[in-house]
Amino acid sequence: xxKIEQNSEALNIQEGKTATLTCNYTNYSPxxxxxxxxDPGRGPVFLLLIRENEKEKRKERLxxxxxxxxxxxxxxxxASQPADSATYLCAxxxxxxxNNLFFGTGTRLTVIP
Amino acid sequence: xxxxxxxxxxxxxxxxxxxxxxxxxxSGHTALYWxxxxxxxxxxxxxxxxxxxxxxxxxxxxxxxSAERTGxxxxxxxxxxxxxxxxxxxxxxxxxxxxxEQFFGPGTRLTVL
Numbered sequence: 630x631x632k633i634e635q636n637s638e639a640l641n642i643q644e645g646k647t648a649t650l651t652c653n654y655t656n657y658s659p660x661x662x663x664x665x666x667x668d669p670g671r672g673p674v675f676l677l678l679i680r681e682n683e684k685e686k687r688k689e690r691l692x693x694x695x696x697x698x699x700x701x702x703x704x705x706x707x708a709s710q711p712a713d714s715a716t717y718l719c720a721x722x723x724x725x726x727x728n729n730l731f732f733g734t735g736t737r738l739t740v741i742p
Numbered sequence: 743x744x745x746x747x748x749x750x751x752x753x754x755x756x757x758x759x760x761x762x763x764x765x766x767x768x769s770g771h772t773a774l775y776w777x778x779x780x781x782x783x784x785x786x787x788x789x790x791x792x793x794x795x796x797x798x799x800x801x802x803x804x805x806x807x808s809a810e811r812t813g814x815x816x817x818x819x820x821x822x823x824x825x826x827x828x829x830x831x832x833x834x835x836x837x838x839x840x841x842x843e844q845f846f847g848p849g850t851r852l853t854v855l
Contacts, residue, residue: 633784663843672746672833672846673785718784728798728840729775729787 631656633733635719641739642709650704650736652719657731659721662695662702667716667735676717677704681724709740744768746847748834754853755824763819763850767836775837775844776809776819780830788832791817792840824854 636651652662661680665673679686679695679702686693692705706713716737720730747766755761767774776788787801791811802808806824811817821828831851835844 661841670848672835672848673844674846675843678843720785722841728790728792729801730785730844731787732777732785734782734784 631731633657633719633721633731635717635733635736637736638734639737639739641741644709644711644740644742646709648706648709648713648738648740650717650719650738652702652704652733654700654721657700657721658724659697660724662693662719662721663730664691664693664702664704665718665720667718673718706738709738711740711742714739746834746836746845748832748847748850750850751848752851752853754855756855757826758823760820760822761824761852763821763832763852765817765819765834765836765847767815767817767834768845769815771836771838771845772814773837773839773842773844774811774817775835776817777833777835778830779833779849785833788819790840821852824852826854828852829854 632655634653642648663678664676667673677686677693679693690707694703716735718735720732749764772793774791777785779785789809790798806822809819831849833849835846837844
């Protein structure tokens with residue numbers, strides 16, 4: 630069956646450290662993968678997109694990697710801040726051209742001051 | 743500019759009643775999605791509208807669910823004869839196209855008693 634798993638439901642990290650979140654997928658052939666941030670009571674907000682032929686993407690303190698052999702994406706936040714505390718969702722679009730994104734269940738990140 | 747708006751923000755209804763949820767997408771966005779987010783679950787795709795094309799209804803969980811998009815803008819998701827398992831946050835998103843960044847609304851929290 631198809632699955633998108635984000636390795637931990639919750640992750641606590643000390644301010645200033647690098648947070649690393651994992652997204653693993655099974656039985657999908659992604660065209661690209663996206664990462665979203667979701668705050669309580671709000672809709673998800675798009676952060677980054679990485680295509681299947683890209684290894685790494687960066688945006689300010691954010692870095693995403695994509696390994697199609699391992700079927701895994703890693704999402705890094707460097708120099709983490711308490712304001713980075715939120716739930717982070719990965720989502721993928723299949724290369725088959727399906728209209729929807731398939732979402733993981735998310736990892737709730739807490740950055741401790 | 744204005745983002746995606748949804749109404750109502752909260753809806754409490756009794757089992758068996760019909761409910762209508764509204765989404766106002768960003769002006770000019772031709773693609774519109776409805777998702778459902780249940781506690782501890784990832785976002786579940788429900789339906790996709792693209793311009794004047796026939797909608798992709800492949801994610802609707804039962805024939806009690808329907809949606810329409812009038813004039814290529816506002817969309818309404820209707821749930822008939824609501825059941826307790828319909829309780830969730832219903833999220834709407836719009837984008838310039840299928841492969842563009844999705845902008846989400848704040849969601850409607852539906853509680854079926």
